Amino acid sequence: MDSILEVCHLKKYYHSKKKEMMALKDISFSVYPGEILSIVGPSGCGKSTILSILCGLLSSSSGRVEYPVNIKIAYMLQEDCLLPFKTVLDNCLLGLQITHSLTDESKKYVIHLLNTYGLGDVLHHYPSQLSGGMRQRCALIRTLALKPDILLLDEATSALDYQSSLIISNDIYKIIKKEKKTAIIVTHDIPLAISLSDRIIVLSKHPATVKSTYSISFDSSMTPVERRSNPIFTSYYEKIWRDLDVTI
């Protein structure tokens, strides 16, 4: 299968007055259409830097990111970043407004997404009236509204409590698979990565290199929560944990 995105020998330095710090040493990987790829690594290893480079917020020091010109990439951050003075619907339309692609049709699509994913009753509510899980779902729909081909999710559930994080990760999985999107997830949460992904890339300690890659093979009908109770789950967990080489 042809890849949709190719990352080749990415290197990134951060510069400060006193020193130059290497954040990414040598990162190469491919992303295939329709897959959920997770990037895990020890905290501070430069995971988020990769996403920032992929969506153009940062430039790399060397290396290339290759993808077809007409591909749209959307970014979802750890914080939901919902504007408190806009309603759920208006928040979800924000990206369309800014990119001048708000039409009756695109608005209908957003309302359809909100209805489908359980926010149909709160279209005209303000974010402060929603639970943490609902806010995160709203942020996800704001990202999907742009009809991106690739979704970048940066620690999308880590601001939530354990239960909400399980529920939202189930939702994210369902939505991404149903809408046939490709997703790159950055997380420090190994169980989350195993439960959601088709493939996992493990990064080394800072400065980051790709240490290992795992193909995660569960039955495709399994939900992320069901995956967690499957016996293979533990074996993946142990392997990835060993690769992370964390001393406690």
Add this chain to the structure above:
Amino acid sequence: MLPYSEEHIFFLKKTRKEKLFILISRILILCFFLIIWELLSSCHIINTFLFSCPSHIINTLFSLLHDHSLFQHIGITLFEILISFVLSTILSVIIAFLLWRYPRLAKIIDPFLTILNSLPKVALGPLIIIWVGAGIPSIIFMALLISLFSSILSIYHGFLMVSPATISLFKSFKATPLQTFYYLVFPSSFETIMATLKINISLTLTGVIMGELLVSKQGLGYLIMYGSQVFQLDLVISSIFLLGIISYGLYFVMEIFYSIIKKSNY
């Protein structure tokens, strides 16, 4: 609507009572102060020539009303306040926007803004009269100088408080700086801007009165100056009394303005 529970009705009554209590206490304090003042002066314990008294104030206000100059003076002062306030608000938002938009510019002019903000503007009074001329323009100029720099600085700092994550989100949408400002930074800074405007209105009042004390032919500041020059302290104290009412009124108008905008936005 469902009928309220007894507990809720009790809660509502309690809240209403509390509000009424606060209002009555305020009125009582004011009345007590005025009565004591009047009593002290009628028993000749204080000198009414120096300290005036409520009845003299009422007489003075009536005589000003009689020769049709009361509303003229109040009107002129209010007009100057309004013009300075509107000018200072518009200018400070525009300048704060430029500083936010061009961080390099902000870095370059930072020390100049700090100096201009902390400089005692009244020291510039004589210069302003010579530069702008003796009249309403120099009063407005004085009020602008007093209010502008502090409001630029606080609105600008409000703009900087917007969450960097949300700015990143806008960048990922490829939003232009103007779009980021219009959709995110300006509306997010609503509370800061409103708080700044409340301070601004009292600063422009201070500026206008200071300007009127220096150079004017009309206005409450003029009455204070004139009254002190001809030793009509009743006139001075009456004008101060009016200023008190105006400053509370302006604050009240700002509160209403704030709640109207807030209601239409949230």
